[in-house]
Amino acid sequence: MPPSRASAAPTPAPARDASAHEAPSEAARQDQDQGDQDRDQALxxxxxxxxxxxxxxxxLVDTEVARDLExxxxxxxxxxxxxxxxxxMATPDSCIRVRRLAAHLHWAHSRLSRHLGRMEARGLIAREPCERDGRGDDVVLTAEGREAYDRATPGYRASVRRHFSGPxxxxxxxxxxAIERTIRQTLAGRDAH
Known part of the structure; x- marks a missing residue:
């Protein structure tokens, strides 16, 4: 005979979520503040x-010029x-260190170091002790690198003219x-602080 309903154990009431009635946490307030800022700074x-x-x-322009160059x-x-x-950058009285070259190119030091290794293996550049101070390596164009640069430059300039400046x-x-100058100066001002 099935147990009667009266004898069944009562089902416990679901536990109440105490946080449902509490004030928002600090993290929730920060998320809300960030959302407000994002809306205020929408483009x-x-x-x-x-x-x-x-x-x-x-x-578009980089792709076209790179294709022509290659x-x-x-x-x-x-x-x-x-x-x-x-x-x-080459001058008779200064060394071109990897760090200085990376800053000039706006590349990460590690990216430039890897790329220089590939270019050195192809004979386009060399790393030599800096004769001026003896403290580090100078990155220099080899004769082959200078020749490759001189050969490539007229075609590179013609491609830039065709795909960018000409139109x-x-x-x-x-x-x-003017736009580039404004943005560069703005970023330089932020970096100074």
């Missing part, structure tokens, strides 16, 4: 459009950037330079 539609245009332009000279865009920086008016190019 205006024209800012979103400008950012998207910058990203597309950067990717086809015409066998150099990658990072190869060319390093060779150009070394050619630009723009003088005013448009000047506006881009």
């Amino acid at each position: 205006e539609p024209d800012a979103v459009g400008a950012w998207d245009a910058y990203r597309r332009l950067h990717q 086809q015409q000279s066998g150099l990658s865009m990072p190869d060319y950037e390093v060779l150009a920086a070394l050619a630009d 723009l008016s003088t005013d448009q190019r000047s506006a881009l330079v």
